[in-house]
Amino acid sequence: MPTAALATTRAAQHAGLVRQVHAAKTWLKLDDETYRAALAAHAGGKASSKACTVAELQAVIAHFHRAGFPKPGGGKRVELTRPQKKMWSLWQQLADQGRVEARNMKGLCAWVKGQTDNGVEALAFLTPAQERTLIESLKRWADRD
Structure with missing residues (x-):
């Protein structure tokens, strides 16, 4: 895959993950302080989803799934501590x-x-x-x- 196409694919993936993080914030009804604390805890201290890498966004989304945000096409079952x-x-x-x-x-x-x-x-x-x-x-x- 050419370098320009790869960069476009990564940018699209990043944008999609940012949208997913924001959807989870809304679905979980997180206030800004709680959202930023969760983001910082799972994204290496970053307080903005746009500043996160794809891997960091995936970690944040995984945390939100554990918190009850439903997986695409999946049920709402959450593993409790x-x-x-x-x-x-x-x-x-x-x-x-x-x-x-x-x-x-x-x-x-x-x-x-x-x-x-x-x-x-x-x-x-x-x-x-x-x-x-x-x-x-x-x-x-x-x-x-």
């Missing part, structure tokens, strides 16, 4: 007790958003400290009479 599984389990326990109506992930995420100072809307963006606090809160809620 251990603390996230604990939150989910406690949420299901509360639903079994009749204390929450929305026993689905959307209900848990809505509760999490209301409990966090920065309005986190996806479990993948919780800090370990936030996860611990939320787990303890859910435990106390489940233990109440």
Whole structure:
């Protein structure tokens, strides 16, 4: 492939990945601060998607997929971390007790958003400290009479 054609292909790929990153930001409803923190964490400290390489953009998109952004043509199934599984389990326990109506992930995420100072809307963006606090809160809620 000629050099000019290769450069055009790379530019098109980069532009497509930038669009995908922005679509994920919108889909995950990330505020600018959370978005830039995720970008910096997965793109070598860069705070702009346009400044990222193709590989860095792919890493950011992979992170957003783990956070719940659906893969093209794929389902929404997300692999949960251990603390996230604990939150989910406690949420299901509360639903079994009749204390929450929305026993689905959307209900848990809505509760999490209301409990966090920065309005986190996806479990993948919780800090370990936030996860611990939320787990303890859910435990106390489940233990109440």
